[in-house]
Amino acid sequence: MENENVPRKHRLIEYANGKSLEEINGTVEVPKGKGFWKTLFMYSGPGALVAVGYMDPGNWSTSITGGQNFQYLLMSVILMSSLIAMLLQYMAAKLGIVSQMDLAQAIRARTSKSLGVVLWLLTELAIMATDIAEVIGAAIALYLLFHIPLVIAVFITVFDVLLLLLLTKIGFRKIEAIVVCLILVILFVFLYQVILSRPDWGGVFAGLMPTTRTFSGSEHVAGMTPISGSLGIIGATVMPHNLYLHSAVSQSRKIDHTDEEDVARTVRFSTWDSNIQLSFAFVVNSLLLIMGVAVFKSGAVKDPSFFGLFQALSDTSMLSNGVLIGVAKSGILSILFAVALLASGQNSTITGTLTGQVIMEGFVHMRMPLWLRRLVTRLISVVPVLICVGLTGGQSAIKQHEALNNLMNNSQVFLAFALPFSMLPLLMMTNSELEMGKRFKNNFLVKLFGWISVIALTFLNMKGLPGSVEGFYGDNATKAQLMQADVIAYVLIAAVLALLVWTIYDLHRGNKRLAAKLNGTDEAATEA
Numbered sequence: 001m002e003n004e005n006v007p008r009k010h011r012l013i014e015y016a017n018g019k020s021l022e023e024i025n026g027t028v029e030v031p032k033g034k035g036f037w038k039t040l041f042m043y044s045g046p047g048a049l050v051a052v053g054y055m056d057p058g059n060w061s062t063s064i065t066g067g068q069n070f071q072y073l074l075m076s077v078i079l080m081s082s083l084i085a086m087l088l089q090y091m092a093a094k095l096g097i098v099s100q101m102d103l104a105q106a107i108r109a110r111t112s113k114s115l116g117v118v119l120w121l122l123t124e125l126a127i128m129a130t131d132i133a134e135v136i137g138a139a140i141a142l143y144l145l146f147h148i149p150l151v152i153a154v155f156i157t158v159f160d161v162l163l164l165l166l167l168t169k170i171g172f173r174k175i176e177a178i179v180v181c182l183i184l185v186i187l188f189v190f191l192y193q194v195i196l197s198r199p200d201w202g203g204v205f206a207g208l209m210p211t212t213r214t215f216s217g218s219e220h221v222a223g224m225t226p227i228s229g230s231l232g233i234i235g236a237t238v239m240p241h242n243l244y245l246h247s248a249v250s251q252s253r254k255i256d257h258t259d260e261e262d263v264a265r266t267v268r269f270s271t272w273d274s275n276i277q278l279s280f281a282f283v284v285n286s287l288l289l290i291m292g293v294a295v296f297k298s299g300a301v302k303d304p305s306f307f308g309l310f311q312a313l314s315d316t317s318m319l320s321n322g323v324l325i326g327v328a329k330s331g332i333l334s335i336l337f338a339v340a341l342l343a344s345g346q347n348s349t350i351t352g353t354l355t356g357q358v359i360m361e362g363f364v365h366m367r368m369p370l371w372l373r374r375l376v377t378r379l380i381s382v383v384p385v386l387i388c389v390g391l392t393g394g395q396s397a398i399k400q401h402e403a404l405n406n407l408m409n410n411s412q413v414f415l416a417f418a419l420p421f422s423m424l425p426l427l428m429m430t431n432s433e434l435e436m437g438k439r440f441k442n443n444f445l446v447k448l449f450g451w452i453s454v455i456a457l458t459f460l461n462m463k464g465l466p467g468s469v470e471g472f473y474g475d476n477a478t479k480a481q482l483m484q485a486d487v488i489a490y491v492l493i494a495a496v497l498a499l500l501v502w503t504i505y506d507l508h509r510g511n512k513r514l515a516a517k518l519n520g521t522d523e524a525a526t527e528a
Helices: 036-043 046-054 057-070 075-099 103-110 113-146 150-158 160-170 172-197 201-206 226-237 240-252 260-295 306-312 322-328 332-364 370-391 397-411 413-431 433-440 444-471 479-527
Strands: none
Touching: 036 260, 046 075, 046 172, 046 240, 046 260, 046 332, 057 113, 057 226, 057 260, 057 306, 057 332, 057 397, 075 103, 075 226, 075 240, 075 260, 075 413, 075 433, 075 444, 103 113, 103 240, 103 332, 103 413, 103 479, 113 150, 113 240, 113 306, 113 332, 113 370, 113 397, 113 413, 113 479, 150 370, 172 260, 172 322, 172 332, 201 260, 226 444, 240 260, 240 332, 240 413, 260 433, 306 332, 306 397, 322 332, 332 370, 370 397, 397 444, 413 433, 413 444, 413 479, 433 479, 444 479
8 A cells, every 4th residue: 555655756747636835835823812913913814915916017007097087986896896805705714714715616516526627627718818917017127127139028927937936945824924024015116106196195095985976877088988897897807716715824823623613713813814914905906096096197008918017107298297207307206116017917826826835635535746836827828828929020019019918918818707606606615604604604785785796797897898808809890700709708698607607506516415415414313
């Protein structure tokens, strides 16, 4: 028996059906009987890993362009997205802590193998879509900071796997600290630039209140409507992989699961951690929108790509006041922007790889080393970026920039597919007393706002899908191409709805099987 097990340790891909992220599960000791702040400090970290997904490069252009086109109108959308994110992440962390399963494991335990494979592939596509944004962001940052040709910069992003190898050796608590530091770099950069711009803070706070104009489809500015801008911000903010990740990393703290009070304390402090970190993400996204309004002159930014924003921050004719113009002449504004972009890309590297391992182990019970996992997904994600750079190689710089920006935005279409299949099972499971127990199941208000959030986000994602598919045909699509895009979109919406029905049916059957099993066990125990 012993000899049979030895080779398994050396396989690159092996069977895995144990604890979620077994290498870090229950490894972080937490103090008991300490004050609130000391205890919160020891629980802080998982929330930062999750918050990274809410401020990755995919968020930047949507928020800045929204500010350029509609001033502070879409501040309310950033606020609503952040509040929904807090609610969903609270449920994800609670599921992991109470059930001792991450979301992928919990879904797979209640559904069929075939559905598990489908949902795994769907979620992998969503992770690769975010990876494309990270490749583009990191490659452009390297190009802007060190003038490395784009093709070479794209290949350099593959080597961030070496960073990951290093991080796996230093311990999970240190990984959390590095992520927090990178978040603070991003926060500092944008806060510095916004403070220099002297924004209209009255207008900022007024924008936090939604109006009928916020979701209007009739007002057009530079090809964007408030509803399309809102959909872009929502789509870039609430991402499916964060729910899987949080349900896994929330289990990194050592808990006595036989002590209900210890479990309740972990849920409480994990919620504090998550909400504090997501508040930072809300501030960063708000600063990005405020940049669009206050840093640049209204309508000045014609190129919302990272290249265009970098150029605009060093072009004194585009900036809004004398203080900014004076600082911009030194080049510091644009350099800081590129540094923040690089920090954002590296943060997402860490979290994206951990999430990939969570869904692979949870849905299909397969495990591979983190470095190999990262290498495979990054190489796949690099291909469309290289094709895009290659196809536009002979065109003007602006055309290249637009093509990369469109690729990044269009890749986010996969998030619209995957989001309902993480949100809906999460809500159903945390609503269930069978899954969570009487104490930890969602209360009435969480259920109410949970259903409102899940239905609203699913509806808005499906509503925005035709426009997302049309984006693949470029800015000068013919009428026939637009009709074709709409047909594809409606077929995809039908497929999503059919898959949702399958998921709900399988989850319902799984719960009935579990209830019958528990009842049978109870009856057997009573008879004994």
